[in-house]
Amino acid sequence: MATNRMKQVVWAGVVTVALLISAASVFALSLGKYEKVKVSNGTVTLLVAKLADGKVHFYKFEDGGKEITFFAAKASDGSIKTAFDACDSCFKSKKGYEQQGDKMNCKNCNQKFAINRLGPNATGGCNPGYLPHQENGNSITISVNDLKGGARYF
Numbered sequence: 001m002a003t004n005r006m007k008q009v010v011w012a013g014v015v016t017v018a019l020l021i022s023a024a025s026v027f028a029l030s031l032g033k034y035e036k037v038k039v040s041n042g043t044v045t046l047l048v049a050k051l052a053d054g055k056v057h058f059y060k061f062e063d064g065g066k067e068i069t070f071f072a073a074k075a076s077d078g079s080i081k082t083a084f085d086a087c088d089s090c091f092k093s094k095k096g097y098e099q100q101g102d103k104m105n106c107k108n109c110n111q112k113f114a115i116n117r118l119g120p121n122a123t124g125g126c127n128p129g130y131l132p133h134q135e136n137g138n139s140i141t142i143s144v145n146d147l148k149g150g151a152r153y154f
Contacts, residue, residue, distance in 0.1 A: 083128035
């Protein structure tokens with residue numbers, strides 16, 4: 001009888017440790033979601049080649065202690081899309097978006113938005129907040145003023 005109880009205690013311990021390791025891994029991965037950008041001459045520059053992997057890349061810009069987060073992706077049509085990691089509707093939740101295939105999913109209300117359709121005509125509501133950029137061959141640039149324009153979301 002004591003051996004059965006001992007086995008239960010050991011298994012409970014193993015399960016508890018596994019759950020703690022899983023939770024720590026998820027937490028550690030979420031810390032690394034945003035890559036900090038550097039400003040040069042009033043702009044932020046991102047390499048287009050980095051976006052060729054089909055994944056959305058998340059960035060953060062720090063302005064006077066406030067973090068303004070955004071993402072960039074190469075859409076399936078080859079165009080580059082940039083947007084704030086927030087929207088007009090759900091920004092107060094501070095949950096942002098996650099990529100689900102060729103769509104961005106709002107982590108607050110679960111609405112999905114095709115990456116191909118992000119841009120100046122997809123604004124308002126729960127659409128990711130539009131962030132203008134300029135393409136310059138191998139790179140894209142984003143104005144610091146445009147980044148600061150999204151500060152209200154954060």
